[in-house]
Structure formats: C-alpha cells, structure tokens
Amino acid sequence: MRRYHEIVGDGGSRILEQVAEQRSRIIDGLAGVRHLVAVASGKGGVGKSTLTLHLAGALRARGLRIAILDADFNGPSQARMAGLQGALFVPGSRKVSLPRTSNGIAVFSMGSVIPESEALEFESAAHGESHTWRATREFALLGEILESFEWGALDLLMFDLPPGAERTVQYADFLGPRTSFLLVTIPSEVARGVVARSVAALSKGPNRLLGYVENMSGYYCRDCNAIKPLFVSSEIPRLGIPCLGTVPFDPELARHCDGGMPLAELGETPVHRALDHVAQQLLDNLI
C-alpha cells in the first residue's frame, strides 16, 4: 500500500499548495519594501505602539517612506494615535490603498474599521474552542493583509506587535528572517525579565535583533524642564543586545497619542530629542 509521501497532491483542494501560494503572494507584496522592522516586547503596556508611531514620524521627517502595520488585531491603537479612526480601506484595481497620516505615513490598523466599543470577532461553529484555531486565523488574516494592501516602494515597514513573549516568536516565524526586531522595555525588573525571555527566544532564530529601547526612563516634568525618576532606581541587568536609547515618559506625549496628533506638534522637548536619537540609532543599525 502506498504511503503518504508517495502520493502527489491531496486529490483536490491543494491545501499545502494554497498555503505556499499565500506565502509567495506575501513575498511579492513586500518586494518593494527595503526594511521590515517589528517593534516587540513580550510585555504589555511598555509603549510599543507609541514608540512605533513616533519613531515612524521621526524617520518620515528624514524623508523616508514609512508604513505601519498594527499587528495587534485584538487591541489596535495605531488608528487612534495616527488620527485615522474611521479611515476607509479603498480597493484599487489590484490592491487596497492604505490610509495615510497627515505627514504621509501609511497605516493599517483594525482600529480604523472596528470601533473601540467592539471586540474583534471571527465567526465560528466551534464555539468555546477558539484556543484551538484563533491564533491560526489571526496569522491567516495578517497574511491576507500583507498580500492585499498596497505597500509599494517603502524604506521601512514597521510592525507594531501585540504583547506576549511566545507571540513575539510566532510573529518572527511568520514574518521570516527578513524582519529585524526592535524590543521595548521599561526600567522595572518585571518588564526587563519578560523582555529578556523574548530576547532569549528570538536569539534562537534567524531574525536580527537591532537592540532595545528603554521607554518611560524617568518622566519629563514640563514645570521644571527636567527628567525625574519614574521607577525606583535599582540595578537592572542589561538585556545583552544594544540599547538604542532611552525615552522619558511625557504626559503631553500621551495626550498627543490619545488625540491622534503628530510628533511634530509636541515641540522641541527632551522626549522629542530622545525619540529622534532612537530613530537615528535605528536607521544606523539598519544600514
């Protein structure tokens, strides 16, 4: 009796071929993108999305062609922060056009089409069993987005990843070795410990680790025009990858994010300068 590998094809649906064709279409769709950078952490709430958007803004100000893919489908925040809530996805003759910020950054975010009062839901007949299929469905959706939208010629496509150390590695697997990783942490032992796990896991794969950013590294007091401590100072072990910079917390930056205002409107502050420094470090590391 013949065995599985002695039989060519599956007799009809060509499931494996369909999956391979999807991968091929993704590669084709990203052929014009020079650099793929995933902004990840493993830890939630460390400011990945804020840094993604504002690093994109700083790079855009240097004349680079930038797009952001908000891969956090369940907790999308780029649409709000980029001022693109309610923006349309408009189909062209071959691909779907991306909404752009006022400074020209193309952004895909589920937050553009799903109101914040609604959760992301996939229809299913396997009720109560979403743990068996949901991650697969989300990655399939990510693939559809990558192949369907018009990324065109870009210097940089930044992925704003969801939290979770294990998810970070899954995204590395899915996005492939072309994608470099920028990790984000904050000066707390708990956060640093989680991010260290992400570093350890990513280090086993082929993806390049560009370094990390220490976000919320003190806070910027506008009254004193000084950076003050935000976390209790302690000796926190380094992550074993380059630190591309530290960015203080700024309540005004948080207000800008909530209101969808671009970085340029923040004014010349230490936070602005810190973001600009990290953007330059990122660029230097990519070249």
Add this chain to the structure above:
Amino acid sequence: MKFLCVPCDIPMKLQTVGPPERGSLSIVYSCPECGYEMAMLTNAYETQVVQSLGVRIGPEVEAGAASTTGGRCPFPAMIPGNEQRPSSQAGEPIPVRWTAAAEARLANIPEFVRPMARTGIERFAREKGVLEVDEKILDAARDFFGM
C-alpha cells in the same frame, strides 16, 4: 490529508463538496480506478482549523483563491462559488448599488474587513449624494483620504 483506495492502491480524487451545515462539510472522494466513492464528514472543529488557514476546499480550487465567509454558517465560502453577499443592515437609510467593476475591486479586500470597508465606502457615497458605487467613486474616496 489524502485518501487512498486500498484495493486499487490509487489516490482518491475529490469530487464534490456539499453545502456546509452547522460547521460540517461533506466532501466526496472517488477512486479513479474502480469508481468507489466515500465521503469525509468533518466536525466543526476540523472545519474551523482548516478554514483558519485561509484556504478553500473543492475539486477545482483556483490559484490565488482566498476563503470568504458570511451568512449563518461561518464556512460557506470555503467552497468556491458559494460566497454570499452580506445582507443590508437594518435601519440603513438608503440602499447603495455597486457596479460589477466596483464589486470586483471590493473583492481585493481581505474578506474579514470587506463588510466594514463596504459600509464605509457606501457612507462616503451617500455623503457625496451618490447612490451607486462605481470606480469613479472609489477613486474619489482614494483621493479624499490622500491615498
């Protein structure tokens, strides 16, 4: 998954896929040698896992096809030619028609976000005082949003 006709030692071919029913697909295979037929009846979990890959199930799946869903059963559009257009929303003020060319363009949008995109474009058309979405309206929307 592959099926083998053991007496003939020949791989079986997919013949038909029945309409999905409560998450179950009925997929009929036959042996090209002896004509023996068998059906694979999937349970909802099996169907869901395959559907999550974004593939279609059927004897003549075209290259580049992607799965779509809609209607009561989440799986009908796993089968080519079985896509359903979403019904209009209750309370929607004025129905908006789509030309065939505009519909064809809409199919470029991933199925998951397609209903939301359709709703947004129809809203844009109404705001422009237009009750038919054609390629001109789509181009106008692209220009309006600076794309």
